[in-house]
Amino acid sequence: MSKFKKISSLVLAALIVFSTAGCSTNHEEEQKEFDAFIEKEFVEAMESDYTTMHVYLEQPEKYGVDKTKVEVNLGTRVDEESQKEALENAKKSWDAFEKFKRSHLTDEQQKIYDTYAYQEEIDKALNDEKFDYYQQLFGSMTGIHYQLPTLFSDWTLRDEQDVKDLILLVKDVKPYMDSIIQYTRTQVEKGLLMTDTEDVKEYCDNIIKAGENSSILTSMNTSIDALKLDDQKTSQYKKELKDAFTSSFLPAYKEISELMKDVKKANNNEGYAKFENGKEYYALLLKASIGSDKSVEDVKKMMSSDFDEQLDNMRKLMMKNSKVLEAVMGDLPTTSFKSYKEILDYIRPKLADDFPEVKDLDYEIEPINEEIASSSGVAAYFNIPPLDGTTPKQLRVNPKTGDVNTINNYYTVAHEGFPGHMFQYAYMYESSLPNWCKTMASSSAYTEGWAVYSQYYAFKYLKDIDQDVLEMIKLNELASYSAVIVADIGIHYEGWDFKQFSDYFNSMGLTADEDGMKKQYAQLQANPAAFEPYYVGYKEFSTIKEKTQEKLGDKFKDKDFHEALLKSGSAPFSVVQSNVDEYIKNAK
Structure with a gap:
């Protein structure tokens, strides 16, 4: 004032x-x-939404949440009536929000306002009628068919009621999936389907093949055993769960497999640019994925420039240190770590010098479900903990990704654990941010950009490995992914076919055999804007850091800078920058 x-x-x-x-x-x-x-x-x-409540809250009533209002199912159906009701509810929230004047709020409230406004603007635009049926629900990397096995394999059971609710959720798989299958068939009728049908079918067929012997069902049974109910109840619940799995879960996956076979010929095997409003829709997806108002052209220019910069830095490193050539040729150094826990325990005590204090960093490491580990190729992931959780934070790792001592496994653990997602969430949960900011605020560029920044930052702790070699590994990866993002834009915004895509990579010196190229094209085609949160997000963080270092010189401190980055929670980069500006002002 x-x-x-x-x-x-x-x-x-x-x-x-x-x-x-x-x-x-x-x-x-x-x-x-x-x-x-x-x-x-x-x-x-x-x-x-029951699944949202269950993931984030162990004791909902302590947060004023009335559990009797929450229907135990997998969420809003993907039919016109349900979606219309959801949109009407969203509009009520938007109308209520727009009555507030930003200038009347406190500085901290203004940051929350900006975060909410950013999400609202994108959500409103994506809900325009001209984009009806543009959303692709069977993306090969993040589609609903891919999410459900992970959801059930990792589902936390806290008491007997949770077991009953889990059985209801599994029973709901087929009704829920039926609405998505019908949505997809309507997409086909409108000429708006765009997915990797072969990849989705192969994934579902593997689920079907496992049948009642599925490790997904085994994981759920193991969770029931952990509750230590009496033998009769345990046996009865397992029987009910198996019945639900065989009568709902497996039939749903058979229907998806059949669907992919049926729609293969009607599928758009190129990008969003082929649809009437596709370029505009992709631009909105891109905006949602990068956490800023940069245009598609801005992002392409930034990534193209970044590619050139990384190549130039690689040349300088090679002139300085010939050993870095080994990294380019794939002869990567290894660490001495013998377990994933050893990696986290090694990094954890080093955080105090470089990052703000976090009180609760207790964790546990569990293997990824066997079927998911075999079919996904995912090296590791972090399970989002409940706000009021009393159990250790959980890191899931894939033992099928090679020896623990590889550099890839080291920085994957840093990405998902310390100082990446696990640290990020621990700090946010201990902050004074409102609960909405800790759960519903969603900037994937912030969360994933931080994790990529963290994985490379953690290289500094590997004192026994030549830092130039580690820097070369980083530069080589960043250059590759900068090119991937340019190609993503080429496919979905500029309408590249496979030949244009292949020609681009060849011109960049990033050659591969034709099968490899086809797999990369299919992945980008079926998962628009999937890589931008990681590498555009990383670029935003690294750029902010460079500019802050220039302004502060010797007064720049990593620990204080990281605190400024983390205090916003999952927010657009305009909010992150405002916190950094405050840090700069106070540090001068």
Whole structure:
């Protein structure tokens, strides 16, 4: 709020005091209302979706969440009536939000306002009728068919009621999937299907082949055993779960497999650019994935420039140190670590010098479900913990990705664990941010960009390995992914076919055999804007850091800088930058 100059007249002074007091009161009331609005958004989000509530809250009632309002199912159906109702509810929230004046809020509230506004703007645009049926639900990397096995394999059972609810969820798989299959068939009728049908079919066929012997079912049974109920109840619940799995889960995957076979010829095997409003839709997806208002052209220019910069830095490194050539040729160094736990335990005590304090960093490491490990190729992932969780944070690792002592496994653990996602969430949960910011605020470029930044930052802790070699590994990967993002834009915004895609990579010196090229094209074609959160997000963080170092010089401290980055929670980069600006101002 503005400060008023002193005025000699007692009457005028009294009027001004009255006026400013009235203004302050109005603003304070609006600030309280804004806090209440954000908290209400959190509560309603929890009450609107059972899986969301279960993941984030162990004791919902302590957060004002009424469990009796929450239907135990997999969520809103993908049919026109359900989607219309969901959109109407969203519009009510948007209307309530737009009554607040940003200038009336506190500095911290303004950052929350900006985060909410950024998401609202994108959500509104994506819900335009001209984009009906543009969303692809069977992406080969993140499609719903891929998400459900992981969801059930990792599902936490805290008490007997959770077992009953899990059985209901498994029973709901087929009804839920039926709505998605019907949605997909409508996409075909409208000429709007775009997925990797062969990849999706292969994944589902592997699930079907395992049948009742599925390790997904085994994982759920193991969770039931861990509750240590009496033998009769345990046996009964396992029987009910098996019945649900065989009558709902497996038939749903058979239907998806058949669907992929049926729609193969009607599928668009190129990008969004082939659809009437595809370029505009892709631009919105890109915006949602990068956490900023940069245009498609801006991102392409940034990634093209970044590719050139990485190549130039690689040349300089090779001139400085001939050993780095080994990294380019694939002869990568190894570490001495013999377990994933050893990696995290090695990094953890080093965090205190470079990152802000986090009190609860207790964790456990579990293997990825066997079927998922075999079919996904995912090296590791971090399970988002509940806000009020009392159990250790969980890192899932894939033992099928090679020896633990590889450099890839080291930085994957740093990405998912310390100082990546596990540290990031631990810090956020201990912060004073509203619960909505900790759960519903979603900037994938922030969360994944931080994790990529962290995985490379953790290289500095490997004192026994030539840092130039590690830098070369980093530069080589960043250059490759910069090219991948340019290609993603080429496919979905500029309409590249396979030949144009292949020609581009060849011109960049990134050659591969034709089968390899086809697999890469198919992956990008079926998963638009999938890689941008990681590498555009990383580029944003590294650029902010470079500029901050230039401004502060010797006063720059990694620990304070990292605190400035982390305090925003999962927010667009405009909010991150505002926190960094405050750090710069205070550090000078």
